[in-house]
Amino acid sequence: MKNIIIWGAKGQGLMAKEVAQELGLNCISFFDNNRNIKSPLKDIPIYYDIEELKRFENEYFTVGIGYDHNIDRYKISKKLSDLGFKSIKLISTKAYVSPSSSIMDGVQIFANSVIMPKVYIGEYSSISPSVTISHDCIIGKGVFMSAGITLCGEVEIGEFTVIGAGATILPRIK
Template sequence: MYLYGASGHCKVIIDSIESSNSKKIEGVFDDDINLKKILNIPILKYDNFDKHQIHELFISVGNNSVRKIIAESIKATYGTVIHVSAYVSKYASINKGTAVLANAVVNTSAKIGKHCIINTGAIVEHDCELEDYVHISPNASLAGNVKIGEGSHIGIGAQIIQGITIGKWVTIGAGTVVIRNVPDNSLFVGNPAREIKK
């Protein structure tokens, strides 16, 4: 397996892959010519690399819009990453390119899209639906039947009550408590959540 993006998030992805010893990381692609290694894994340049050697790729970039740009520009077989301490129900579905990190929970009948991040200790309860490129930050909690639109970022420690719909490319600030639906392309903060920016 190869990773794309040698960031801090990449370190967490490496740790999650190594937690299960299920895949060997051959290298990490990054555009920064000054980087040589990350956690003892060699950093490579994608442009001049023999693409036939890449049997599986994972985008290790935390930024949702950048992750989408990379995924749409590189045709590859994308894998999933699930930390050994995460709980994923056998009745949940996890799409390609998604990471479920340490102590996270994805419960029964949840549907997770492509290239999502369910970060450390996050909870995605039963029947939730996450579209592609969503990031649920550490310790954020989604109650049952929550729907999150493409590219939205749920901040650290945020809480969303059951049955809520969050639009596309939304940012929910850290510690925010969401008790009503949130429209596309907006920023909500506070308890209860209030819109502060379109």
């Protein structure tokens, strides 16, 4: 069983932990910049200091920071990768991803999301539950897509974009 650390100990981090568990990964710790946050789970410790990361060297990681913190998610992910941690794609077993789509490093895809043919999702992007991305869409790096979004075909989403819950983006919008 592979071990994983999760940076972010609130809602998005808990969602990531559940997908990691679905995939047979063992969450061994949470990390967070906010020292006022306690571990959300009694059996998993939380750490705050980047120096404490050294004890987990070479483990897998994901960054569970959501919504308008996508640039932070990206920067922390890059820093962890530079420190020798191994980024992992977290794709829920309850999501569908077309085999012809390209999902880059560190992407999170949550339950009930549907990724259709020839979609590209840039590194460290987060696709919330029940998102539908139709054919030939391009999603830039560090994007956050809230729950219930629909992208019609051939849509392009720029780097570090945040899209709010329930949005529908019509075909060929760039």
